[in-house]
Every structure is written in C-alpha cells, then in structure tokens.
Amino acid sequence: MRRSTPLACGAAAVLALAGCGGGSTRVSSTGSASTASSSTGASSTEPTETATTQTTTTHVVVRHAPKPPPPPAYPQLLPIAAASHPTPFVPVVTWKGAPVAWISRSPSGVTMMAFKQPDMQLHLHSGTVDAGTAGWRYGPQIAGLEMKRLVAAFNGGFRLNVGAGGFESFGRVAVALSDGLGSIVTYSDGRTDIGSWHHEVPAPGRTVTSVRQNLPLLIDHGSPASSLGCLTCWGATLGGVSDPARSALGIQGNGHLVWVGAEHATVGDIASALLSAGVVRAVELDINPEWVAGYLYGHRGGAGPVAPVAVIPGQNGIPGQYLVPWSRDFFTVTAS
Known part of the structure; x- marks a missing residue:
C-alpha cells in the first residue's frame, strides 16, 4: 500500500x-x-x-551565429533533481528542448513530480507477485525500447489480494475492476485520466489499454474526500501510525499528471500537497516505507545504462529496484 x-x-x-x-x-x-x-x-x-x-x-x-545543436534524442535530466530542500515546482526534465517534467518539495517533506501530457506517457507494469510475471505487455522490470525514453518510475497501489481495486492491462485482467473506485486509466492514444470507474472514466468511445484501481478517490472535483480523518480507510500502516510513507497520483485541470510521495505523511498531508499543485482528481497509491519509491533517470549522454535518482529524501529501496524484476506493480513515465 x-x-x-x-x-x-x-x-x-x-x-x-x-x-x-x-x-x-x-x-x-x-x-x-x-x-x-x-x-x-x-x-x-x-x-x-x-x-x-x-x-x-x-x-x-557578416558572421552568422552557429546554429544551436539539436536537442538530445533522450530525455535530459536537470541538476535540480538531486536537491532535497523545499522548493516550488521547477523544471527537472526536458524533451526536444522543452520542459516536460517538474519537481517540487513542500516544507512538510512531500515530494511532487508533475508530467506534461501528451509529451509524457504513463505505463502500468506488473510485478513478479502482483500481478505476476508472464503474459503482460509491461512486465516486472523496465526494459527494451522503454529504456531509451525513460523519464521516471514510481510505485503502484496496494496488494491486489486486499480488495482495494482491480488491475487490467491490454485486455488481460488480474483482478476485476470495481464500480465507483478511484481508477488510473490509460487510453490507446497514450493519454491517462483519473476518475471514478463507470462515473468519470472511461471516456465514451475511447479504447482503454490499462486500469489500476486503489480505494475511492482521494480528491474529486478539486475537493478532498470526506473520510480523510478515518485512518483505517486509507490502508493499514506499520505500527498503526498515522504518518507512514505514503504516495498518490493525481491529475490537474490541464491534464498534467502529478505524483506525490513522502517518508512520513498523513492522508491530509498528501491531499494538501495535491491540492496545492492544482490537482482535481487523485488516487492514493501504496503506503509504508518498503513500497513507496520514486525515481528520475539520467541518460548519461545517451550512452550506457540509465542513472536512477531517488526523489524522496531518505526513501527505502535500491535505486535500481525497477530496473531489475520487482515484486509489486509500478508505473513508468516515458517521453512520447
């Protein structure tokens, strides 16, 4: 969770x-x-x-200035990614010479990453356990062509066996989708939307490629859920604490996706961070320190393996955890 x-x-x-x-x-x-x-x-x-x-x-x-070199053929990570101090949203990745991803850190310790659609595309990966290794379009590790345009990766939702929602990818179902739950829906054109299943998503006439559900919506119509004060409504925490590691994914009114994560945060902290970023709908993702993790990736000038950069100060896990087979589902963000 x-x-x-x-x-x-x-x-x-x-x-x-x-x-x-x-x-x-x-x-x-x-x-x-x-x-x-x-x-x-x-x-x-x-x-x-x-x-x-x-x-x-x-x-x-008349000496003409030399033409500037073409932008890199890979997403370019900017130095601010390594900063850990509180900061407003600042560009962190460029693609084709323009900013496509931003990062912010709140004084309360919540890291936020925003991704511009349709330049950035979201992909739902299965894990070796959730939802299993074989037969999925995007499996338990980042590989192949996805690696060349990799921008970011972050954790998925709760364990599939706890009844928090369904998992579907390219027509294959691991757990059936449930009406009314918060759903992260990606369409065949590469765009992703977030909303209540069968009420706000999917959009009529559009082809769905993947859906990940996790609990009711944390934010809807720009307002937080009325159950924010219910600790057990948002997952079982280690030791029953109210501020374990937490994460969520939201969408702004302009269609940009916003992932947030923190090592110590209440449900209210996460909701406040999302709302401060202009998010109108959001789904809580996994919780507890073993599972919450977000990374940006440097491309070393387009040669050699990518270099992961952890975005939550002090987060658990190894930087390469999504570059090798991982047990739980997760998301990647790639340049289109």
Whole structure:
C-alpha cells in the first residue's frame, strides 16, 4: 500500500544584423571632412592625402551565429533533481528542448513530480507477485525500447489480494475492476485520466489499454474526500501510525499528471500537497516505507545504462529496484 503534484528547458540564439550606408565623405589634406556626391549620385569615400584621387571600397563581413545543436534524442535530466530542500515546482526534465517534467518539495517533506501530457506517457507494469510475471505487455522490470525514453518510475497501489481495486492491462485482467473506485486509466492514444470507474472514466468511445484501481478517490472535483480523518480507510500502516510513507497520483485541470510521495505523511498531508499543485482528481497509491519509491533517470549522454535518482529524501529501496524484476506493480513515465 502507498501514497503521497506539478514542472523544463531550451535555449534559442538570436542574431541582430545591422546594415551600413549613407553619403560619401571627402577628406582634405588638412584632415577636415566634407560631404560630397558624384555626378551619378553614387557615394564614395575619397582620401586626398596625395594629389591622386582614389576610391576605397569597404567590405562588410557578416558572421552568422552557429546554429544551436539539436536537442538530445533522450530525455535530459536537470541538476535540480538531486536537491532535497523545499522548493516550488521547477523544471527537472526536458524533451526536444522543452520542459516536460517538474519537481517540487513542500516544507512538510512531500515530494511532487508533475508530467506534461501528451509529451509524457504513463505505463502500468506488473510485478513478479502482483500481478505476476508472464503474459503482460509491461512486465516486472523496465526494459527494451522503454529504456531509451525513460523519464521516471514510481510505485503502484496496494496488494491486489486486499480488495482495494482491480488491475487490467491490454485486455488481460488480474483482478476485476470495481464500480465507483478511484481508477488510473490509460487510453490507446497514450493519454491517462483519473476518475471514478463507470462515473468519470472511461471516456465514451475511447479504447482503454490499462486500469489500476486503489480505494475511492482521494480528491474529486478539486475537493478532498470526506473520510480523510478515518485512518483505517486509507490502508493499514506499520505500527498503526498515522504518518507512514505514503504516495498518490493525481491529475490537474490541464491534464498534467502529478505524483506525490513522502517518508512520513498523513492522508491530509498528501491531499494538501495535491491540492496545492492544482490537482482535481487523485488516487492514493501504496503506503509504508518498503513500497513507496520514486525515481528520475539520467541518460548519461545517451550512452550506457540509465542513472536512477531517488526523489524522496531518505526513501527505502535500491535505486535500481525497477530496473531489475520487482515484486509489486509500478508505473513508468516515458517521453512520447
């Protein structure tokens, strides 16, 4: 179980070119100058330091600034990803020269990552246990073409055997979907929406590729659930504490996805962080320190293995936990 929103960069070179022109100038042997025109109306510069009249031609060389290099063919991670101090949303990943992901850390310790749709796409992965290794489009580790455009990864929902909701991917069902539960729905065009199953999602006429449910909606219509004060309504915590590690996924009014996570947070802390980021609907994800984890990935100049960067200060787990087979379901975010 788990729980815990918004987000880049480019440069342009501009060159202003100035032309030159005007009338001619006649310079006398005394060094004085006077303006003159030829009989044809063309201007010239006439040095008169000797008895011989000469015409001097000035060549203006315009040097154009070199064209900027094309943006990298991989998502580019910015240095702010490693910062742990409280910060407002700042760009953290660029793609094709523009910001597509942002990160923020609240004073209460909640990390928020925002991802721009449709430039960023969400993928639901099965785990070796939930929902099993074989037969899923996205299995228990990040691999293949997904690796080349990998931006982020974070935990999924509660264990599938606790009755918190269903799991479906590309027509295959691990646990049946339940009416009214908070649902993270990805469509065939790569866009993801969040809402109450059969009430807000799926959208009519659109093809669904994956659905992950987890409890009722934490936020709906821009307001928190009325049951925020019910500790047991939002998962069993280690030792019965109210502020274990928590995480959640929400969607803003503009369609950006926002993941939040923290090592110590109440349900109210997570809801407040989501609302501060402009989230209008959200689902709580897994809780407790063993399961809550979020990563951004550096691409080392497009060569070699990706470099994971943990985004929650002090989070448990190893940085490569989603790069090798992992027991629980999780999500990846890739550049489209």
